[in-house]
Amino acid sequence: MAKLSFRPTVIQTDVDEAIKLMDFSIRSLRTLKADNASASERSKAKQAGAEIKNQDRMSLIVSAIRSLMEKLKVPGLKIGEIVKNLAKDSLHGLGRIDREELMGTLSYYKNLSILYIDEDENVVFL
Numbered sequence: 001m002a003k004l005s006f007r008p009t010v011i012q013t014d015v016d017e018a019i020k021l022m023d024f025s026i027r028s029l030r031t032l033k034a035d036n037a038s039a040s041e042r043s044k045a046k047q048a049g050a051e052i053k054n055q056d057r058m059s060l061i062v063s064a065i066r067s068l069m070e071k072l073k074v075p076g077l078k079i080g081e082i083v084k085n086l087a088k089d090s091l092h093g094l095g096r097i098d099r100e101e102l103m104g105t106l107s108y109y110k111n112l113s114i115l116y117i118d119e120d121e122n123v124v125f126l
Helices: 012-036 039-072 078-086 101-112
Strands: 077-078 114-117 122-125
Touching: 012 122, 039 077, 039 101, 039 122, 077 078, 078 101, 101 114
Parallel strands: none
Antiparallel strands: 077 122, 114 122
16 A cells, blocks of 8 residues: 555555455455355355354353353252243243253253253253
8 A cells, every 4th residue: 555655654544454455355255255156055054054053042042041040049950940941931032942952952061061960850050
């Protein structure tokens, strides 16, 4: 940008303009790439988006469980109690959560060592 203005030194506005140009260039490339993407690439992107959406839902479920335990002031809850409380509590905004979805989420977070499920189906955060 300094060279275009025939200046021997670079000033802050030159840097700002260069960043804007780079950003615009990157966005243009992404747009072109998206326009040229084949149907299979779009399908893969859609599946990846669904996986991200699922991860987001799982984190919201775990957050709702944490909030529930804080609200009840208990260190752990049985899975049945969690299902019951999440079903009647509309504050979490997750819609219907069935036992299968809850178990999948709990299993995922258990494998990450974020929570523990004992033999009596008590869920405790580590």
